[in-house]
Amino acid sequence: MITIKDINHLENLSKLEFSDEERQKFLSEFENIVAFASQITGAKTEDKSFIKAVDMNNLRADEPKPSLSQDEVISNAPVKKKGCFSVPRIME
Secondary structure (H helix, E strand, O other), X not given: OOOHHHHHHHXXXXXXXXXXXXXXXXXXXXXXXHHHHHHHHOOOOOOOOOOOOOOOOOOOOOOOOOOOOHHHHOOOOOOEXXXXXXOOOOOO
């Protein structure tokens, strides 16, 4: 069972802020997602095949193309450190 305490923990981890109304809505939606996932885990799949064959002769050519420079990749990062993305620590 999902609780408001769980929602508060997710809110803290994701660095988001919810109103009390949003927390209640998120709690309800999250419970629905968990309930749906529970239904999926109980599905009988023994007689079903989920593997699809790939026609290896009908693939596009693997051609090297120029990629973005490091400066271009991090150009929109809110915080950069030594040429890399800098994010807040979430684990201690």
